Amino acid sequence: MKILIADDHDLVRDTLVAFVEACGDIQTETAPDLDTACSLVDSSGPFDLVLLDLNMPGMNGLDGLERALSMDKAPRVALISGQASREVAEKALECGAAGFVPKTLPAKSLVNAIKFMAMGEQYAPVDFMTAEPATAEHPMASQLTGRERQVLKGLTKGQSNKEIARDLDLSEPTIKLHVKTLYRKIGAANRTQAALLAREVGLF
Incomplete structure (x- = not known):
């Protein structure tokens, strides 16, 4: 089995x-860029x-993938990357x-993936291809501490301070303080507004 590995x-x-x-x-040969890889495929x-x-x-x-795929002596071309998204794959x-091979494998x-592809199969790791895309965190979330987010989640459920205190195993005055602080941080005037803001930005 003969393969070419191209990586800078x-x-x-x-x-x-x-x-x-x-x-x-x-048997392996290597190249540091696409032009060298294509020259090696030819030679x-x-x-x-x-x-x-x-x-x-x-x-x-x-574009580089398509260029390599068009070469007669490179019937099977795969990508390897440490950063590509599922969409690119x-x-x-x-x-x-x-195939598509994450460098995190x-x-x-x-090695098994390389053999699999060289023998004519198409490869892409199932866990990578089925992973949920990461969503960027809303700025509101980064303003709050972990505890404040827990309290805000309770507000979105319509819970009272007493109920939130019970769920988080904290005192009611502590919850009241957290509520007051998170109001100030997210610009809410009351519980309803805080809950609406959190839902509006998709926090919960």
Whole structure:
């Protein structure tokens, strides 16, 4: 099995080669950018798999993937990245990529993924592809302490200070103080307004 690993970080490239060659049955070549990778495909191909770092020089997003896929001696091209979103991974697969490999994969899983793709299968880790996209936290949330957020959650449920105090195992005067502080922080005049503001920005 013969694969090409292209990544502009020497350490990442060397580590990937070490992982892969430890298997004993995979021959590797490396490149630091897309132009070098394409030259190697022409001069040393065909490769069973070409693994391209999404963010290395020459890639220009998915344009680099499409360029590599158009080469006769690179029938199977996959992306590897430490930063790409699920949306980018999905687009890469739609373009015809052999797979998408997050750099966070454990070594053994990474090698198995490479073998899997080189043998003609399409690979993308299920947990990455099904993860909920992270949502940016609203500025209101960052203004509040963890305890104040717990109290505000109680307000959105329509709870009284006494009920919130019971749930959080705190005294009622302490809850009253937290309520007063969070009113000031989020610009609310009363409990109803605080609850409405929290719901409006999607805090709860």
